[in-house]
Amino acid sequence: MTRQTVRDAGEFGLIDRIHAALPEDVRTSSALAIGIGDDTSVWTPPQGEQLLITTDALIEGVHFDLAWHDWRSLGWKSLAVNVSDIAAMGGQPALAEIALGLPADTLVDDVLAFYQGMADLAGPLSVVIAGGDIVGSPTAVMVNVTVIGHTVGGRFLTRSGAKPGDLIAVSGTLGAAAAGLRLLQLPEDNARRRATTAGALIDALLHPVPRVALHQALLAHGATAAMDLSDGLLGDLPKILAMSQVAATVTIDSVPVAASVRALFPDDWQQMALRGGEDYELLFTAPESQIAAIVAAAESMGQMVTVIGRIEAQAGDHDTLRLLGSSGEPVHLPQHAFEHFGAG
């Protein structure tokens, strides 16, 4: 009998084990187009069109610290990370169910602020908070949000459609949330923490904006695969490569990083951009012929899209993700992302 722990297996190793252990009729059905492993499930009810369903858990001490995450921004973010999953499939979020585990000495006003933060995001997106569950928790605050969305015109975008020759692109800039987290960990009188640009970086961490409209534009313009960036570029891009059974090259100097991140963290900005999580920007692939139209569509929304690499065919034992320097020379970094169980 194996005594392997979840720390040993890691999040994705564990999910693979679970997938393999479940009877096929419990993890697949003719109504389930996408099951375990993508941003959302895609399911067709007996009467009606395809729905997108996603759930995310956030636990105090693991995903947030109430010393810097005020309750209102925690509410925003708890909903935003799920909406971002729906957006990553090209869907329109519609409905949220909220489960909260609360220590008994939690203040009611804090709980109401949490819901206010959800409402700040839900209102403009026309997402309805439809129900949930509130239970006691011994010590840590626990938040679990489930969001249901629907496709627009019956189409959706998975992680598995990337093709050799496609370009790889991201929206916005990367590393801002990681920089914001680092700033929050500094003493309040630290010079960097007091920089005029610090507030915007902290806000990038606390109030990510799901790219709902941009994802739908991508879908309309022929993108082949997409996901939202929650575990960092070097953590997430391999998921698209694995699901699509392809390889990739990424030119690391082309990865867009905000000037404020470079200025405040001259030694770490590239690590933040490549490995920092929680940007909730869009990572996608599209045929080269479509990129100009996608960039134009993004610009018309005031959003930036940057090409960072290219999808290649898988070739035997080689690394599936090759990083290139500015002169095209190979760069070797250990592959590493935020790992929920402290492995790696």
Added chain:
Amino acid sequence: MTRQTVRDAGEFGLIDRIHAALPEDVRTSSALAIGIGDDTSVWTPPQGEQLLITTDALIEGVHFDLAWHDWRSLGWKSLAVNVSDIAAMGGQPALAEIALGLPADTLVDDVLAFYQGMADLAGPLSVVIAGGDIVGSPTAVMVNVTVIGHTVGGRFLTRSGAKPGDLIAVSGTLGAAAAGLRLLQLPEDNARRRATTAGALIDALLHPVPRVALHQALLAHGATAAMDLSDGLLGDLPKILAMSQVAATVTIDSVPVAASVRALFPDDWQQMALRGGEDYELLFTAPESQIAAIVAAAESMGQMVTVIGRIEAQAGDHDTLRLLGSSGEPVHLPQHAFEHFGAG
């Protein structure tokens, strides 16, 4: 500024405050027939028929103790309590999303056993496990399950339809799960724990069977309101009374209790039946003219249904729930149910 805690407010007081604080457009929509407050949400997607959605959180140390809840039965129960909510609306469960918070030293085999327990229930019900989230948790195991179901023929059964004159009935017997919990808290060499009937009572706690088919039969035979019993009869019946704006009388001697509960707990069996939670039996109301047909339908499934009282019109300041003894005399018990935050 109020400094009220969630312990002070209690679960249902807190839910009322949240409901009142949410902007109307965030808690209601034309597509949402049932929002916060019933067993499930009822939502109609843009294309298609009504869906039922429910979510329940279970936290180690609050809802279960791994000293007696083996992982496989924890998986069963985590899914069962959600399926029971779908069943309580007269729906057919279809899809589950599972979020798990796990301490890093959790054994992989235990996690796989958890999913096996889910599959034990999901397979026969044709419920598909479609996705989820697995995250680290500092100490307590946290389980959050969301189940989506659909109506059968477009109809569903809420807590708000009880009418004066309706009879009140329950399925099965009450108090077995509470007796099972008490047995698990006794030393293993205790005589009651070693009784031949103890195993079935412990099983009632660990492996509740959602009454999916029975609820659908109720719906077909004109029941007016229904819910599943999770917080005990005296905790749950007032929720139907409040939502339906009616009162009720219950003859406590008519509440069905297993002979083994009476025999093992001669002093406490009635409290267990009235206040013990987690039976996941069905509590419903129906016009007197329909009861015979409902009892016959239940019997054809091998299930017991017992009339325990009657819905009355609300009358001013009187208690909405009156308990009667065997001679019709009023019995006064403090209203009390399992309270998640330790209030009451």
